[in-house]
Amino acid sequence: MSVVVVTPDGSSPQRDQAPSANAGLKPGWGVSPERQQAIVDALHGLVARTGRLSPAQLRAVTLELAQRRDLWADLVVHDPDVRWYLPMHRSNGCDVWLLAWARGQDTDWHDHGGSSGSLAVAEGTLVEQYRAPSGRRLSRRRLAAGGAVAFGPGHVHDVGHGGEGPATSIHAYSPPLVAMTYYTPTDYGLIARETMAIDGPEGARGRGGADTALADATASVAELTSDALPAGAPGIDDLLAEARGGLDRLRPEAALAALTQGAMLVDIRPLEQRIVEGEVPGAIIIGRNVLEWRLDPRSEARIPALARADGSIIVMCSQGYASTLAAASLRRIGLRRATDLDGGFQAWEAAGLPTRPAQSLG
Numbered sequence: 001m002s003v004v005v006v007t008p009d010g011s012s013p014q015r016d017q018a019p020s021a022n023a024g025l026k027p028g029w030g031v032s033p034e035r036q037q038a039i040v041d042a043l044h045g046l047v048a049r050t051g052r053l054s055p056a057q058l059r060a061v062t063l064e065l066a067q068r069r070d071l072w073a074d075l076v077v078h079d080p081d082v083r084w085y086l087p088m089h090r091s092n093g094c095d096v097w098l099l100a101w102a103r104g105q106d107t108d109w110h111d112h113g114g115s116s117g118s119l120a121v122a123e124g125t126l127v128e129q130y131r132a133p134s135g136r137r138l139s140r141r142r143l144a145a146g147g148a149v150a151f152g153p154g155h156v157h158d159v160g161h162g163g164e165g166p167a168t169s170i171h172a173y174s175p176p177l178v179a180m181t182y183y184t185p186t187d188y189g190l191i192a193r194e195t196m197a198i199d200g201p202e203g204a205r206g207r208g209g210a211d212t213a214l215a216d217a218t219a220s221v222a223e224l225t226s227d228a229l230p231a232g233a234p235g236i237d238d239l240l241a242e243a244r245g246g247l248d249r250l251r252p253e254a255a256l257a258a259l260t261q262g263a264m265l266v267d268i269r270p271l272e273q274r275i276v277e278g279e280v281p282g283a284i285i286i287g288r289n290v291l292e293w294r295l296d297p298r299s300e301a302r303i304p305a306l307a308r309a310d311g312s313i314i315v316m317c318s319q320g321y322a323s324t325l326a327a328a329s330l331r332r333i334g335l336r337r338a339t340d341l342d343g344g345f346q347a348w349e350a351a352g353l354p355t356r357p358a359q360s361l362g
Helices: 033-042 055-067 210-226 236-245 252-260 271-277 288-295 322-332 344-350
Strands: 003-005 014-016 083-090 095-101 116-123 125-131 138-144 148-151 157-161 167-174 179-186 189-197 264-267 313-316
Touching: 033 055, 033 083, 055 095, 055 116, 055 148, 055 167, 116 125, 116 138, 125 167, 138 148, 179 288, 189 288, 236 322, 252 264, 252 313, 252 344, 271 344, 288 322, 313 322, 313 344
Parallel strands: 003 083, 264 313
Antiparallel strands: 003 014, 083 095, 095 167, 116 148, 116 167, 125 138, 125 157, 179 189
């Protein structure tokens, strides 16, 4: 699956073979300040500056913008080779995206990292395949121009082109997207295979939103760097030793034996590291930045098959350091059988246990 991004200076589109929803994005996004302000004006009364929007509110946002062709029609690029999209708006409450579709293009199965969302078809036809709330049955619906769907934070779907001519759609998410997990359909249902962080695009300047967030972040950094460390504050070595003291860490051979008895191996390494090192067949890939949300049984963004208090989880990183802290964190949220792989992937590979090259996301 390929994607294309419009750059803010109007230069040639960037192509990227990885399904990152915002690779190469820069402040401005290719939407002029005047257009950004017009979008903000159109959303006045629909989007609060702060606070989470409900699926119904997001549906109103996407339907409103889908009807306002003057805000997006001249920006759309229907490319037969790559699936095109453009961020239109971002505030503390939500982000809005413009997507274009040609024959054969789809998103692949994915969730929205705990965000609620909505999509409205502005022109053409799309087909949405989605997981029923029970998590076991897959359903399908066709969306023509003027149609919209809204969903909560646990929604998993695959959206694709569904008609003869090109299609265009408006998508909105609240809170703004920060991560997405991609899934593989199997005879046992959808299995999570990759969680990706979304580098949120810069927001429209001049009315709160990204400017406010940037100011808050700058103030926080200044506060942290202006004072000395508190007396008695533990260092990372202290935290690591404390975490390991509460875990029954597993060497590779013991971990393999545990996997044959129903344990799950969770790989928290980023894609770039897996490309260099390789992967363990059957490992579930979950980004470190969303690990707790995916495995907390109380989280709306959980993976039901994994997020169980009695589940046996083995966390793996490259060398067995980040995985220790991650496993200790899982213990703190109630996964009492969570532990990590002593020595990480490198120890697993050195033991001669099965590995494979990093798998493409399709």
